[in-house]
Amino acid sequence: MKMKISPLEFLINAPEEVNPALSMCRKLQRLELVGELDSTTMKQMVKTIELAISQATDDIKAVEQTKERLFNSPSVATAIPTGF
Amino acid sequence: MPIIWNAKLALQLLHQCQPIIDIESAIDYLWSKLNTYQLLNLYQELFPIEWEKSQSEIYSENNGHSPKELEFISLVNEHLFPIDDLIIETAYEERLYQIPVSPKGIDWQDEEEGIEALRTGWQLLFPLSKSGRWWLETVEGTQGESWYKCTFGYSLKDITHPEKINLKLLKKLAFRAMSPINAFPIALALLDLETDNIWLDQIVCSESYWSRNIELRPWKLEEVKFLTHQWNQATQLLNQAYELIEWIEADPNNNFSHLLALWNLTLDLK
Numbered sequence: 127m128k129m130k131i132s133p134l135e136f137l138i139n140a141p142e143e144v145n146p147a148l149s150m151c152r153k154l155q156r157l158e159l160v161g162e163l164d165s166t167t168m169k170q171m172v173k174t175i176e177l178a179i180s181q182a183t184d185d186i187k188a189v190e191q192t193k194e195r196l197f198n199s200p201s202v203a204t205a206i207p208t209g210f
Numbered sequence: 211m212p213i214i215w216n217a218k219l220a221l222q223l224l225h226q227c228q229p230i231i232d233i234e235s236a237i238d239y240l241w242s243k244l245n246t247y248q249l250l251n252l253y254q255e256l257f258p259i260e261w262e263k264s265q266s267e268i269y270s271e272n273n274g275h276s277p278k279e280l281e282f283i284s285l286v287n288e289h290l291f292p293i294d295d296l297i298i299e300t301a302y303e304e305r306l307y308q309i310p311v312s313p314k315g316i317d318w319q320d321e322e323e324g325i326e327a328l329r330t331g332w333q334l335l336f337p338l339s340k341s342g343r344w345w346l347e348t349v350e351g352t353q354g355e356s357w358y359k360c361t362f363g364y365s366l367k368d369i370t371h372p373e374k375i376n377l378k379l380l381k382k383l384a385f386r387a388m389s390p391i392n393a394f395p396i397a398l399a400l401l402d403l404e405t406d407n408i409w410l411d412q413i414v415c416s417e418s419y420w421s422r423n424i425e426l427r428p429w430k431l432e433e434v435k436f437l438t439h440q441w442n443q444a445t446q447l448l449n450q451a452y453e454l455i456e457w458i459e460a461d462p463n464n465n466f467s468h469l470l471a472l473w474n475l476t477l478d479l480k
Binding site: 150152154159178 | 223247
């Protein structure tokens with residue numbers, strides 16, 4: 127039998143991760159700061175940045191969808207207070 | 211750590227120390243860096259000699275293009291394909307995230323310029339092109355038709371409709387003719403925006419330069435090569451068509467009647 131998970135439990139169990147755009151920014155800032163950006167690195171970076179932007183956009187969409195589902199989910203009591 | 215030899219570089223490096231904490235700013239930063247790396251990569255690949263000689267700054271003072279990037283954009287305009295002066299001017303303040311493909315064809319549908327701004331040679335060819343014929347027959351009642359008759363002395367009834375013409379045969383016949391008559395089908399394709407060339411087939415119907423909905427292409431090597439090839443082809447087509455227009459204008463009555471004879475010949479040979 128399938129276990130029914132509440133939206134809250136689902137959120138709690140979801141893996142924690144930083145948006146790829148933010149981690150990519152840090153990486154680029156570090157490279158620029160230490161002066162490690164030569165033409166070869168720049169060429170490699172183009173594809174990596176494109177990928178990070180696309181993953182970041184997907185991430186934002188996923189978060190928005192989850193938020194929408196959470197707001198639209200019916201309120202269900204997880205426990206019955208004593209006396210009821 | 212790079213050697214800090216001027217204030218600009220110091221500022222640029224300090225800017226890299228600023229933490230980016232919200233996703234929107236992070237994505238903006240990535241788009242701007244992506245744009246920079248794309249342009250600098252293309253600069254090195256397409257103009258290696260100029261890149262070696264260049265002394266321009268690689269860093270920008272604001273979020274716009276750096277002098278090195280602007281130098282590349284100017285080189286593209288100079289050697290590969292046109293980028294409008296107005297767009298280059300704005301590139302000093304706003305990034306060109308994509309390549310603007312400004313229409314360079316015969317823009318008779320433009321609201322400001324319109325048909326009146328066209329050269330006589332082009333106007334004469336109007337009833338032979340599909341869109342020109344449609345304009346003469348439908349726009350503002352019969353005004354288009356009477357304008358053509360008053361200006362050039364030809365009634366539209368005397369000129370076979372372009373839809374009745376065998377275009378393939380016309381191309382064959384024109385190809386066998388001497389220059390500039392062989393550019394006759396090219397000139398018609400330019401009026402109809404049917405040249406299959408990205409620079410020549412765009413319609414620009416807008417109230418101002420900045421509200422134009424022009425085609426944009428990514429800053430990628432294959433795109434730059436494609437646009438360069440298309441621009442070379444476009445200039446050839448335009449030169450051939452302008453030779454024909456000049457020839458028509460040199461003796462409009464006589465030379466246009468030669469074209470009409472060729473036009474009607476396609477009916478006889480059917």
